[in-house]
Amino acid sequence: MPVSKETLDEIALSRKEYNLIVQKLGREPTEVELGMFGSLWSEHCGYKHSKALLRLFPTMGKHVLIKPGEENAGVIDIGDGQVVAFKMESHNHPSFIEPYQGAATGVGGIVRDIFTMGIRPIALMNSLRFGPLSDPHNRYLMGGVVGGIAGYGNCLGIADVGGEIYFDECYSNNPLVNALCLGIGRVEDLVKARACGEGNLIMLVGADTGRDGLHGASGLASRTFEEVRELRSAVQVGNPFMEKLLIEACLELARTDWIVGMQDCGAAGLTSAMVEAADKGKSGLDIDVQKVPRREKGMTPYEVMLSESQERMVIIVKKGYEDRVKALFDRWELHSDIIGSVTPDGLATIRDGSQIVASAPVEILNTPPVYRFRPKRPSWLDKLQQLDLAKVKDISPKKAGDVLPKLLASPNICSKHKVYRQYDHQVGNNTVVLPGSDAAVLRIQRTQKAISMVTDGNGRYCYVNPFLGGVIAVAEAARNTACSGARPMAITNCLNFGNPEKNDVIYQLQECIKGMSHACKKLKIPVISGNVSLYNETRGVAIFPTPVVGMVGLIRDVKHHCSAGFKNEGDSVLLLGDSGGGESLGSSEYLELFHGTVRGSQQIDIEMEKRLQACLIKAVERGLLNSAHDCSDGGLAVALAESCILGNTGFKGNLEVTGRLDAALFGEAQSRAVVSVSPRATRRLESLAFKYNIPVTRLGSVGGSRLIIKGYIDLPLNQVHNDWCNGL
């Protein structure tokens, strides 16, 4: 009997896709099979709309050990046998419906991706977007999301070292909640997410299975935001305590030779965990849903296979070792049950006791169609990219002092300490640079090394110019990394976009990916993992295209790292880079806040960017810099103010303004950094900048209790500090 449209809608498969399934199987799928296809062929698991474009990302690098798609997270080699695994993932849809649990389980999921590989998670970051807080619903969403991240993450003992938060009307009723987790371990402890070896046992560990999260992957993540309001039951509920026990038990297990693989149950639950592991191991599997411990009575095989109950792991145990594995989990007071075994037939066989309810080839299940589109450049882009400066009145020198406090207090620029002080950012005894600087820095115990972590992504830039926005997302993350003294090693990303079935959205996705890829290639930074979140739109209006970049850098000697705050009175303050002209006002925070408009494309010279970063890294490694701060949102004046606030000291200096004053102070020209050096080292820095062909300007010196840019700005530090601290 042909399947109904309602059934297909529920699992977000098209009629065409259904027909393809029938054709590949040579028969109609069973109910359970159809549910499994729906999940595995969803965008969330199968990347059917984005896969072709994702291939544009450069993924090679001599230190890359595991590339995107190979395992749960990408892995890089940081020397001495140590490896770093990291990945970022979105939980936008669930967080909109139930902000606390949505964000909490987002953290839970990304943490499992790391320890599944036998790597201890040591750090978290979050990239968040909300609508303006003047709307109480947005405030409720943000409160819930932050509470969920804190409530779940703090319980795990993993340092949450910050990230970024932006606000814009386009994220009203469509918040973005992206979580990044990073782990560190030894290369020999890496565990693969594969099921292989005939007769090896499949064990399910952790929480019991309930009806929560049914259709999370196919239902939620494939729908727009006004459709998901009613889908509250599709949001899972997290138990961080259970997760903590799983972390410790699984890491202990990873150091044994009792298992062949480990995989977490994330989106699409047992279905994707089992099918993906079997596909990687080129095997089949045979499981009996009656052996799956349940949280509630009367669950159907369909529900068991598609439940997204949290805190569950699938372990592929070598035959004969099951008792030892069970004893290990017993010690951690965790359930473990054998639910099936690995077979050589390449079939995913699901039984309900004596009855077979599904038996489909793993390869077909795990090979969703890949769609190609003909992206079309939206006609409105041309207009958006033009900024008629004649219509934007420059500020008078007298007014500059009024603008700066307002910019500092704007939600996109002000301090986010009210958020990150709710996260335990110091557990683990690694955090050297706390949240609030350009990049967080974590030292690696028992070595001289440290790593830097940063997330970045400016939706406004990408909306106005998707390609350059993509370039800038990578360039800025790398600049922040370089400001900490770290060499960029690799990136992960979360691509948050609207409905990909629309031409202009797929154009934005394509151009952003091209832009990011361009920057990655030029800066020689591979992409090692990532995630795509589509259908981010409400009532037909998509969010700004918002690719978020998570970047990890390596510092050879932690003694030579750098942070954004000024350090010593009397230090010279210099600007590295070129402030350009009026075009630097394009899509700036200043332009939106004071002229109510988002338009005009930012520009970037990627070669200059590359030289600037090389210069910054070299200067930190030589111990020249006492502080370094990326000049970004809000421009030079904001960067100077932030370095003052973070260093709890003043600044006094001059600025030679030849063109527009607003652009000189608040323009967001790329490839710039504000640095401070001891007066003795000023010449050495200048000659280094000369060597790298980077313009360098002396701005003034650190000290006093005021922020003074002669002729334009003269504000007491405590006022600047208060405005910045109380913006949220």
Add this chain to the structure above:
Amino acid sequence: MKFGIVVFPGTWSDRDCYYSVHNILGQEAAYVWHKETDLTGHDCVILPGGFSYGDYLRTGAIARFSPVMEAVAEFAGKGKPVIGICNGFQVLCEAHLLPGVLRQNDHLQYRCQWTYLKTENTSTVFTSKCHKGQVLKIPISHYEGRYYADDAVLKELEDNNRVAFRYATPDGEATREANPNGALNNIAGIVNRQGNVLGMMPHPERSCEDILGSADGNIIWESIIASI
């Protein structure tokens, strides 16, 4: 000397404590699983921070029934040093080895930040290397850290010099602004009547190296080491 570091399901600062007393201070250290009942061979017991049993029901309420807690009480009864940090402090209160309770922070938010602690009592095994009034920079990280006790208990604590540390300004003033959670009398840490059991909300194991922002926590560990 040898530190025994108790591990409950959900404990997480066990590893940080181990790192600090072993790798930084060069002392012997061993993890003590919560089901163990014998603490022979240990010179000091640490109840570390974390979320024992998920802090479900009430912080520390389930952990106090772990088998190891009887041994900890016995160990403390012999006058040997026991230090409870954060969740460990909560467990000690639940186990009645220390008086009072730790309630939710007054602002109803989790708080992770640097705090400055004024050392009030320098005659305990945990503070003997401090000078009177010395201010220690040590971070907190908790949701339930607001020390609370009834007036009689509070008076007893104050009268008998049992407040070890108070939240203060960097200059050592115990002001309301310096109090991160609304704790009564700015209390950050207290000792038992005998002075050999300390409970404190801040994390001394997180402040043992300058690179992490402060090495002031070492003074507490060094005091313990000197006492053995």
